[in-house]
Amino acid sequence: MLDMPSWATGAALIVALSLGAIGVVLNFLFGARVGKYRARALMTDNELEFFFRLSKALPHHLVFPQVSLQALVEAASSDKKTAHADRLRIAQQRADYVVCNPAGAVLVVVELDDRTHEGKRDAVRDARLKQAGIKTVRYPSKAKPSLAAIQQDILGLSK
Incomplete structure (x- = not known):
């Protein structure tokens, strides 16, 4: 493993967590609204x-x-x-x-x-x-x- 200063490790952790949080928010905003659907007949x-x-x-x-x-x-x-x-x-x-x-x-x-x-x-x-x-x-x-x-x-x- 590379030796990184502790601030860089902390910054990398913050970036990773931020990207994860953004992904969760985007999934909530767009992914969760998709719902579940199935085809149905147009007419009986x-x-x-x-x-x-x-x-x-x-x-x-x-x-x-x-x-x-x-x-x-x-x-x-x-x-x-x-x-x-x-x-x-x-x-x-x-x-x-x-x-x-x-x-x-x-x-x-x-x-x-x-x-x-x-x-x-x-x-x-x-x-x-x-x-x-x-x-x-x-x-x-x-x-x-x-x-x-x-x-x-x-x-x-x-x-």
């Missing part, structure tokens, strides 16, 4: 079946599942505090399906209502979409419509 089997039903009924349209409401509407208040509160109201909400024309313009939001849907909350959400000019079509999960009914409801076509 029931939702996937209905996605294919919508796609088949509307072959010349784009159907997107699980779309964030923030991708569809934005807060319109000029007051920053009110606009922020309005954004938070829709921050965690998703539309089951969004149907767009071939150019990508939103035609309608389609909701597949199962036991997780609540009438009052759904009405408020539908009103927010309507305010932005987006129609919502709802179907019961256990009694899904025929292809012709979907076309009629969404496109106004009789088949």
Whole structure:
């Protein structure tokens, strides 16, 4: 081992401890926030079946599942505090399906209502979409419509 003055040994120890402490702090700030995650299915089997039903009924349209409401509407208040509160109201909400024309313009939001849907909350959400000019079509999960009914409801076509 090299002979170092005692002050150098102390300084080296301080530097080593400091670097270790910095590593602990960085791990706490950045590493600890990563958490544990696992993949999950985008749609349930029931939702996937209905996605294919919508796609088949509307072959010349784009159907997107699980779309964030923030991708569809934005807060319109000029007051920053009110606009922020309005954004938070829709921050965690998703539309089951969004149907767009071939150019990508939103035609309608389609909701597949199962036991997780609540009438009052759904009405408020539908009103927010309507305010932005987006129609919502709802179907019961256990009694899904025929292809012709979907076309009629969404496109106004009789088949």
